Amino acid sequence: MNFDYFMPTKLIFGAGSLQRLGTEPLPGKHALIVISSGKSMRKYGYLDRVIKLLRQNGADSVVFDKILPNPIDRHVMEGAALARERHCDFVVGLGGGSSIDSAKCIAMMSVNEGELWDYISGGSGKARPVKNQPLPIIAITTTAGTGTEADPWAVTTRTKTGEKIGFGFGGTFPLFSIIDSELIQTVPVNLAIFQAFDALFHSTEGYIAKTANPISDLLALKAVEGVFTYLPKILLDPGDKEAWSYIALSNTLSGIVESISSCTSEHAIEHAMSGYHPELTHGAGLIAISLAYYSFFANKVPQRMIQLARAAGKTDARNPQDFIHALAELEQRCGVNEIRLSDYGVENDPSKYAAHARHIMPGLFSADPYPLTEGDVAEIIRKSYC
Ligand SMILES: [Zn+2]
Numbered sequence: 001m002n003f004d005y006f007m008p009t010k011l012i013f014g015a016g017s018l019q020r021l022g023t024e025p026l027p028g029k030h031a032l033i034v035i036s037s038g039k040s041m042r043k044y045g046y047l048d049r050v051i052k053l054l055r056q057n058g059a060d061s062v063v064f065d066k067i068l069p070n071p072i073d074r075h076v077m078e079g080a081a082l083a084r085e086r087h088c089d090f091v092v093g094l095g096g097g098s099s100i101d102s103a104k105c106i107a108m109m110s111v112n113e114g115e116l117w118d119y120i121s122g123g124s125g126k127a128r129p130v131k132n133q134p135l136p137i138i139a140i141t142t143t144a145g146t147g148t149e150a151d152p153w154a155v156t157t158r159t160k161t162g163e164k165i166g167f168g169f170g171g172t173f174p175l176f177s178i179i180d181s182e183l184i185q186t187v188p189v190n191l192a193i194f195q196a197f198d199a200l201f202h203s204t205e206g207y208i209a210k211t212a213n214p215i216s217d218l219l220a221l222k223a224v225e226g227v228f229t230y231l232p233k234i235l236l237d238p239g240d241k242e243a244w245s246y247i248a249l250s251n252t253l254s255g256i257v258e259s260i261s262s263c264t265s266e267h268a269i270e271h272a273m274s275g276y277h278p279e280l281t282h283g284a285g286l287i288a289i290s291l292a293y294y295s296f297f298a299n300k301v302p303q304r305m306i307q308l309a310r311a312a313g314k315t316d317a318r319n320p321q322d323f324i325h326a327l328a329e330l331e332q333r334c335g336v337n338e339i340r341l342s343d344y345g346v347e348n349d350p351s352k353y354a355a356h357a358r359h360i361m362p363g364l365f366s367a368d369p370y371p372l373t374e375g376d377v378a379e380i381i382r383k384s385y386c
Pocket of ligand 1: 146198199202267282
């Protein structure tokens with residue numbers, strides 16, 4: 001029952017809430033706006049709206065638009081150099097998890113010396129303490145995955161070594177985040193499915209983790225219930241505004257769960273694969289290993305799994321396997337039950353990924369409710385491989 005609750009980000013939630021960027025007190029006058037290298041932020045007019053709202057609120061802006069779906073260290077350093085050159089005093093991450101995560105790292109590297117990997121813990125990171133507080137960060141999320149708007153975490157891949165590692169501390173929480181479900185609703189349903197599963201696993205991991213506490217438990221179960229109830233509704237009717245709002249809410253709640261509990265080794269195993277194979281979408285990688293992963297824990301933490309099954313809609317669940325069945329049914333309903341890791345270039349070499357997972361993110365293994373050996377991890381990957 002001993003825990004800290006620290007979530008300093010102001011959340012501005014709801015349909016139409018992007019307008020609040022025009023009135024909310026800003027932390028500076030010169031913004032660096034970080035977006036992905038894709039077209040959607042311009043195509044849907046979101047970038048223009050953000051620039052206008054900032055201007056209306058007294059801030060000019062410069063745009064950095066190189067972020068890849070799996071962000072890389074080089075782009076963080078380029079964004080930080082641009083922020084310094086243009087004297088930016090805050091950073092706006094606009095888009096999905098990759099843009100917002102990168103905004104956090106850029107905010108940190110624009111006022112600290114050296115390379116991003118000097119500050120990363122795990123793998124070849126040097127784990128140096130961060131000397132200067134990052135520039136203030138504003139997160140505007142246009143997807144419902146990662147939960148980055150409500151947590152301090154930022155995931156980057158070091159291209160040279162294939163290490164995909166999360167970084168974060170109190171200084172990388174956004175100052176405020178805008179979660180406008182009208183923006184999120186434009187995500188194609190096939191991508192929204194992967195993102196919603198990512199959100200789901202942040203909560204299921206946070207719920208079985210050793211770090212779970214009474215507050216994270218409440219939020220995690222609410223988020224699990226939200227994904228299981230409303231994701232099928234979006235599949236039936238992609239115009240269902242209420243369903244999108246609840247999926248957005250589940251994602252944000254899962255972000256808070258990540259902040260006050262922790263992810264577990266499921267995320268480390270996925271990062272080990274997508275770090276080497278960036279074409280593997282994060283959500284797809286998690287889904288591919290999920291049944292084997294939760295089956296491993298089913299009898300190790302039976303009461304927790306039964307509660308998850310109840311939140312997943314099996315209200316009379318009495319058996320930990322009920323959650324595995326609920327998860328398998330949802331994956332089947334969403335058409336993601338036959339993800340082939342080999343299609344994404346993942347090799348049939350479970351031991352390699354098992355060793356890499358522990359090397360890059362040992363902290364997530366220490367949050368597991370039951371210790372996984374390297375052999376256990378390899379077995380989970382082996383069972384998931386096709
Ligand atoms: Zn994730």
